[in-house]
Amino acid sequence: MNSIIDVRGVSKAFQGQLVLTDVDFKVEAGKIVGLLGPNGAGKTTFIRILNGVLKADSGSIRIMGHNPITDGDEIRASSGIVTESAGLYHQMSGRENLDFFADLYGVTDQNQKARLLELFELSGHENKPVGTYSTGMKKRLALCKALLHNPKILFLDEPTNGLDPDGINMVLSYLKKYNQETKTTVLICSHVLHQLESICDSFAFMENHTIIEQGTLSQLEQKYVTEVIVRIGTDLVLKETKILGYDCKPIVDGILVTLPSKTEISTLLKKLLQQHQVHSVEIVNNNLESIYFKVRERVR
Amino acid sequence: MNKRILKAMIKKDLRDIYRTNTLLTTIIVIPIVFSVLFPTLLVGSSLLFDIEKAVGNDVEKMLSMFLSQTNNEQTFTNIEQQIVYLFINYLLPSLFLLVPIITASVVAANSFVGEKERRTLESLLFSPVSIKTLFLSKTIASFIPSLLVSVTSFILCGIIINGLGYQLFGEIIFPSSNWVALIICLSPMVILFTVLLNLYISSRVKTYQEAQNMSGIIVLPVIALIVGQVSGLFLVGAKLTLIIAAVILVVNVVLLLRITKLSDRHILFEKQIH
Structure with missing residues (x-):
């Protein structure tokens, strides 16, 4: 199996309190994987460790063959992320936000921004300050930002939080389509299970700060039903x-x-x-x- | 060091200053107070009022004592000239130092903790921006507007002093060697020191308020300088200004080395992002 993400025995504690315990996790290239678990299970910390912005206390991690601690910038340059807070500059317009992040990620294709704004139905709002956007619009702009540089891996932390049903459908169906067209690996963290069932190829369940099970729906069905x-x-x-x-x-x-x-x-x-x-x-x-x-x- | 990223970060921060009303107000009001209001009040009042009559013999003696310490070659025909000369060349430069300090302090604190409070620092740390580039861009983006404000204040100050002072002295009296040493050497060093100290503090505290409170400590040496000069304890001439600038330069180098060593992405992330 060609694992684009390979995690073995990763643990992490903050001030003596365990946040991740002995996590093993693998993701095949080109797949959409749902990382499911209750709030506080350690999903966000895990994504941060995979991106090399937090350091694991023990274990080994390989993302696209790179170690997040030593080659963090290589990983971050080839991956896109949508965090729960969207991380956008509210005093800047949607277009200015994309211009800024395009510079950070070295995006040279000038049509990419317009394409993404069009795709996520933000074209008419690109010159308005992001502070005036609705939650759904911010989430959609954050997705544009994450996709600007055609990442090989897309990390999505609760990407549908704050979206209305139409917005959820639009984002999820676009992600599926994007994955099919570009073979981008997608890791989605969520606790809203029914949203992910139709788009994910496999699932990993987090509980008590570790991944307790991982597999496709049919594998899980065979084992648990x-x-x-x-x-x-x-x-x-x-x-x-x-x-x-x-x-x-x-x-x-x-x-x-x-x-x-x-x-x-x-x-x-x-x-x-x-x-x-x-x-x-x-x-x-x-x-x-x-x-x-x-x-x-x-x-x- | 990625120049494209550096340029984008600086451009974004400068635009941010321009669009943040509170910041813009601070960097407009502070120069007006220190480089327009103060010199206008002093030089203007010496033109309008007969100060010679108002002051007694003791004040005259005190002024003579101060002037004897300055080794100046200027000859004075009246007490107004003496007061204005001492104020402009010895007290005002110390007060003027507050312009770059306050400006740099406000801009730098906003630059880093502002990112954290707006939850955009997370986006930057998740991007391929190296911590070195991040700190360097923040330093440059805070240094440039502070230096501009400082130079603009200097020019404004010069116009006011020479404009009003010409009537009193009959010649151009600004800038003296004290001022030249201040604007060319001390002011840039003080700005850099304020920016670096603020960035260092900001990367370790969680709120803008905390950063402001801690960085307020920078003002203390300037207050000591003002008190020292008003009390006659010492007068800061051009030579001493250059020595202070050299000392701050050394401190800046040490601070820069410390910032570079301590700026680990993981530590920064753990300290700044909840």
């Missing part, structure tokens, strides 16, 4: 707590059945359809959120 809970929309009115020997319970407009595996769904449906109507069928415990809580349960 030991039984399948299916919500079936049907006109069947339950008289018992079992159907075909499987546990079930009534819900509004249907039933909830617990099956040992996905293969039993067809058998169940065939039997049900002989006497009843079926309007909808949905597995409810294989989404990211259910898996996240299962993973967390394991370490508690």
Whole structure:
């Protein structure tokens, strides 16, 4: 596997208080990885260490083959970051902010700024001071700033905080498209799980200052979803707590059945359809959120 | 050292000063007070009022004593000339030093802690800007406006003193050797010292207020200088001005070396970013 990010046994403490403990983490080049965990789990500190602005107390890190401590500037020159605070100059206009950061990152393509402003629907606002922007506009401008120099890795710390639903959709769908077109590796930190499910190739879960699990959704599903809970929309009115020997319970407009595996769904449906109507069928415990809580349960 | 980055950072900081009203007000008001108001009041009042009548014999004796210490070659025909001469060449330069100190102090403190308070320092530390470039750009961006303010104040001061003083002395009396040594050597050294000390303090404290409070200490030697001259304890001539400038130059070099050694990105980040 071609790992663009390779972290082994990284620990970090601030004034004797552990913030990261023995973190192992790998990211394949060109993938979108979701770094998930509750507030205070250490996600932001981890991103700062990967960028070489904080120093790990122990462990080894390789980003694009570079050590963040000794080759920090090389890493920072080839990566883009959107922090939670956006980090923009409020007294400067959107355009001036981009001009300034373009100089810092050595961007020579003069059309790049206009392209990004257009893409993130900020063209009409480029000459207004950033201080007058809404939170969503600031976040979008921060994304423009992070993408100015066509980074190889994009670090996004809570990129959808403060965005309205339209803004969230726009940013996430753009990120997916951008990743597909440019093969840029993206690491997204978030605690809003449902937003990431559709765009991430794999996920890493942080809990108690370490990464407790990492894998694709199907790998995680295989490992953590030991039984399948299916919500079936049907006109069947339950008289018992079992159907075909499987546990079930009534819900509004249907039933909830617990099956040992996905293969039993067809058998169940065939039997049900002989006497009843079926309007909808949905597995409810294989989404990211259910898996996240299962993973967390394991370490508690 | 990346010149492109350095230039961009300096340009951004200078634009920031121009757009920050409180900063702009400070660097406009301070020169007006020290280089326009003070000399106008003194030279103007010596033209308007008969000071010779107002002062007694004791004051006359004291002025003669001060003048005997100065080794000046100027001849005085009246007491007004003596007062104005002493004020312009010995007391005003000390007061004038407050112009570059206050300006550099305000600009430098804003330059670094301002970035931190606006949460933009994080963006800079996440970019490929080396800490050396960061500090150098902040030093230059604080030094340039402070030096400009200092030189402008000097010119304004000269216009006022010569404009009003010509009527009293019948000749151009500004700048004396004291002033030349001050504006060419001492003022730039004091500005650099103030900027470096402020950057050093700013990189270690969290708020603009803290930085301002700590850097206020720079004013103390200047106050000592003023008190020393008013009390007659010592008079700072051109030679002493040059010696003080040389001492500050050494201090600046030491400070610069300390800043370069202590400016580690990780330490800076941990101290400045929550």
